[in-house]
Amino acid sequence: MTTFTPKPALPPPGSTHGPLAWVRANLLSSPLNIALTALALWFLWLIVPPIVDWAILSADFGGSDQSACASEGACWTFIGVRFDFFVYGFYPAEQRWRVDIAFLLLGAVLVPQFIPRFPSRNWVGLFGLTGLPLVTAVLLMGGVAGLEPVESSKWGGLMLTLVLSYVGIVAALPIGVVLALGRRSEMPIIRMICVTFIELWRGVPLISVLFMASVMLPLFLPEGVNFDKLLRALIGIIMFQSAYMAEVVRGGLQAIPRGQFEAAAALGLGYWRSMGLIVLPQALKLVIPGIVNTFIALFKDTTLVLIIGLLDILATVQASIVDPSWRNVATEGYLFAAFCFWVFCFGMSRYSQALERKLHTGHKR
Amino acid sequence: MATPRRQPDPVSPSRHAAWNDPRVRSLAFQALAILAVGWFFWTIFQNTLTNMENRGITTGFGFLENPAGFGILMSLIDYDETYTYGRTFVVGLLNTVLVAALGIAIATVVGFVIGIARLSGNWLIAKMALIYIEVLRNIPLLLQIFFWYFAVLRALPTPRQSVDIADAAFLNNRGFYVPAPVLGDGFWTVLVALGVAVAGSLWLVRWARRRQDATGRQFPSSWVALGLIAGLPGLAFLVAGAPLSWDYPALKGFNFQGGTRLIPELMALLTALSMYTAAFIAEIVRAGIQSVSHGQTEAAYSLGLRPGQTLRLVVIPQAMRVVIPPLTSQYLNLTKNSSLATAIGYPDLVAVFMGTTLNQTGQAVEIVAMTMAVYLAISLSISALMNLYNRAMALKER
Structure with a gap:
């Protein structure tokens, strides 16, 4: 008696499987597609080899001044020499450990947010929103606990950019929530005030807000009272971004079904408790991507402070480029600044996309 | 048998204190809010008056009549130092409108191309579009403007070594010199012919649609209209004896004479603005096209529509509904972002009026208020226009 021994299965045909088939399907599927591939x-x-050559192959890395940049390629020496200036601005060199500690604290708060199973992640996040700004303010400004005071006019570089955006984010979110609630309030006058506030700020460019903060704010204040320039810029940024934040939060509030409000009222919860315990947790969760997008916009917008004379990272780069001891280093400087911004913004947008996927539990097409 | 109905309580319904009545509370809160806002503005008003008095600034818009006494790099209307501050306002405003209009047009075209490329079946093209989007929208606009202005345009050759494009246009570090059209005597006939052609095409398209609705017969109206719009003015141009000549830029001494010069500030601002906004528009277009369910495409194919028709008649009209609201806000962003011009010295409204004029006159309150009012008005009118369009395109439920 013969036993049935099946032959081994044939491999899938080469035309539907493997790299060749992939190339055929994705690059060469039709005449138009072939033409597009050739064009691409x-x-x-045309562009990649010259860029690689300029940025890596014939670039200069070592050295300490212009004379090290004799070749045709990029002069990365410039970035290396000016790196401390780009990060700390004019912060006194012997006090820079304080900035380093602030950077470490920021990292310690942010990194757990990317690790879902980190123990007591939410408490770390809460500290980031409340305690961290205070601790950092004390650390950077000094004047207490034996720390030498450092004026805010000496702050600069990446550090100033991060301070502006972090404080902006932490302050704009709660103000935005309050404005959004006010816009949906049943009291007509409260609603009118909030709508006017939101539409006024959203309708004008940030740069005019910053101009106003630096030129007109001193006029508005009583005699003798004077704000620090950094604080004035911060007020402008916070007001501007909280209006945008309010619109994002309003989108979330509108998506919550009426039944939730009514159920909360039926349980006997007052306005603040029904909002705080029932509506806002759901609404904010819905609009996390929008909130992160507003954060990204805020982060990029902090560059505008250079126009009113603050020394953020772009301003430090700009100041170094026009320094006569370096020639033709504009591209290198801008690329460095662009890379710093890109890393933060791209990271934030990836984070928001991951959150969106995680929270998107409905049907996917 | 009637169930005993509970009698209403003879005593008045539950008594409560006035401060527990929601209506009273709401009134009290609103009164409080009015008082707070009123007090806030009153304080600011008083402080401002005192401060201005101390600094010797007079209020009012009278300064608009005074001669400005400073030059402006670029102006669409006649302007020199002898004109008034009011004129500087108009010059700045026109420059802002110019850069915003050009930027919106370029950003829309580039954005749609990149957005469609992002969905291309060709892997290379799709990835290149993705890289464009992810790089450009994650870098601050101001940085991009600086890059184009200081790193690219400043590095261009001097006028004597200009980049020569077909001996007609010249690119150098003083700007981009292009031939300027010089309109001859009979040029108005071409314009009239163009007007007639456009009107005729509109009528033709309506007639063709009505005939198709009535009889089902099709008419190649778009081709005929295209022929009409291109042909009629062309014919008029030839009949009138080609009343158009070009003023070519030519190198004289150290610089170019003749032609039209695009200043580098405008070019840098325009490039950065439109490329930055195009990245956002591309994402909007992608999301819009993806929002149209695949069933719609399949249904169109099963009705016998060709791919081009499916795209034009089924997918795009539905995608536009999703695209238009965010597209509007991108247009608004571009207009507001054009104020970054002040950083590189392009004479827009903020640079000229809120910058130079404010510094010279010190009329901070009036000038800031006027500038902000202009941006508010532009924002509100663009959004009103787009809302009209949106209403026309919106889902018509029957």
């Missing part, structure tokens, strides 16, 4: 390859051939 030609374009890449």
Whole structure:
């Protein structure tokens, strides 16, 4: 008696499987597609080799001044020499450990937010929103606990950018929530005040807000009272971004069904408790991507403070480029600043996309 | 048998204190809010008056009549130092409108191309579009403007070594010199012909649609209209004896004479603004196209529509509904972002009026209020226009 021994299964045909099939399906599926591929390859051939050559192959890395940059390529020496200035601005060199500690604290708060199973992640986050700004303010400004005071006019570089955006984010979110609630209030006058506030700030460019903060705010204040320039810029940024935040939060509030409000009222909860315990947790969860997008916009917008004379990272780069001891280093400087911003913004947008996927539990098409 | 109905309580319904009545509370809160806001503005008003008095600034808009006494780099209307501050306002405003209009047009075209490329079946094209989007929208606009202005345009050759494009246009570090059209005597006939052609095409398209609705017969109206719009003015142009010549830029001494010069500030601002906004528009377009369910495409195919028709008649009209509201806010963003011009010295409204004029006159309150009012008005009118369009495109439920 013969036993049935099946032959081993044939491999899938080469035309539907493997790298060749992938190339055929994705790059060469039709005459138009072939033409597009050729066009794209030609374009890449045109731009990629010169860029690689300029940025890496014939670039200068070592050295300490202009004389090290004799070749045709990029002068990364410039970035290396000016790096401390780009990060700390004019912060006194012997006090920079304080900024380093602030950076470490910021990292310690942010990193757990990317690790879902980190123990007591939410408490760390809460500390980031409340305690961290205070601790950092004490650390950077000094004047207490034996720390030498450092004026805010000496702050600069990446550190100033992070301070502006972090304080902006932490302050704009709660103000935005209050404005959004006010816009949906049943009291007509409260609603009118909030709508006017929101539409007024959203309708004008941030730069005019900053101009106003630096030129007109001193006029508004009583005699003798004077704000620090940094604080004035911060007030402008916070007011501007909280209006945008309010619109994002309002979108979330509108998505909550009426039944939730009514159920909360039926349980006997008052306005603040029904909002705080029932409506806002759901609404804010819905609009987390929008909130993160507003954070990204705020982060990029902090560059505008250079126009009113604050020394953020872009301003430090700009100041170094026009320094006569360096020649033709504009591209290198801007690329460095662009890379710093890109890392933060891209990270935030990836984080928001991951959250969106995690929270999107409905049907996917 | 009637169930005993509970009698209403003879005593008045539950008594409560006035401060527990929601209506009273709401009134009290609103009164409080009015008082707070009123007090806030009153304080500011008083402080401002005192401060201005101390600094010797007079209020009012009379300064608009005074001669400005400073030059402006670029102006669409006649302007020199002898004109008034009011004129500087108009010059700045026109420059802002110019850069915003050009920027919106370029950003829309580039954004749609990139957005469609992002969905291309070609892997290379799709990835290149993705890289464009992810790089450009994550870098601050101001940085991009600086990059174009200081790193790219400043590095261009001097006028004597200009980049020569077909001996007609020249690119150098003083700007981009292009030929300027010089309109001859009979040029108005071409314009009239163009007007007639456009009106005729509109009528033709309506007639063709009505005939198709009535009889089902199709008419190639778009081709005929295209022929009409291109042909009629062309014919008029030839009949009138080609009344158009070009004023070519030419190198004289150290600089170019003749032609039209695009200043580098405008070019840098325009490039950065439109490329930055295009990245956002591309994402909006992608989301819009993806929002149209695949069933719609399949249904169109099963009705026998060709791919081009499916795209034009089924997918795009539905995608536009999703695209328009965020597109409007991008247009508004571009207009507001054009104020970054002040950082590189393009003479827009903020740079000229809120910058130079404010510094010279010190009329901070009036000038800031006027500038902000202009941006508010532009914002509100763009959004009103787009709302009209949105209403026309919105889902018509029957």
